[in-house]
């Protein structure tokens with residue numbers, strides 16, 4: 001079910017938090033009753049606790065305030081650096097109980113496409129994605145920046 005939804009066009013929007021929740025809803029509408037809704041329980045992974053639910057709304061709005069700077073990046077390097085900060089913030093928030101990783105990647109592809117970058121799925125090595133995200137949780141953004149640089153490519 002998730003895979004067939006992932007092949008459909010994603011909902012369009014302004015790439016803000018509400019749009020992000022609609023992307024999660026689209027991908028997981030057949031799987032979870034709560035698709036698109038923020039979680040109300042505390043969750044963590046590998047000893048890292050994601051944002052407590054009572055602060056999620058505020059932290060997500062803070063993270064998504066970076067969308068405009070990302071979309072006005074002058075170079076691919078700028079885009080990768082700014083998108084890494086944005087993605088790190090979204091991951092630290094982890095607004096849904098499940099499906100955060102897949103929503104992050106679908107959103108990143110949409111973000112890149114919006115300013116004319118491609119998205120090279122072949123570079124999506126799951127171990128590399130996870131280790132870059134874990135590093136970003138501790139504020140080390142270089143692995144995620146490099147990953148995003150490798151994922152995007154100029155059209156043609």
Ligand SMILES: Nc1ncnc2c1ncn2[C@@H]1O[C@H](COP(=O)(O)OP(=O)(O)OP(=O)(O)O)[C@@H](O)[C@H]1O
Nearest residue numbers: 045046048097098099100101102129130133134137
């Ligand atoms: N220890 C950790 N610290 C911070 N982020 C982590 C950690 N482990 C995994 N992540 C990140 O959490 C996200 C996965 O979250 P979640 O399990 O909600 O998503 P999913 O889509 O259900 O799973 P997956 O991404 O494995 O398909 C990924 O971006 C992953 O890189």
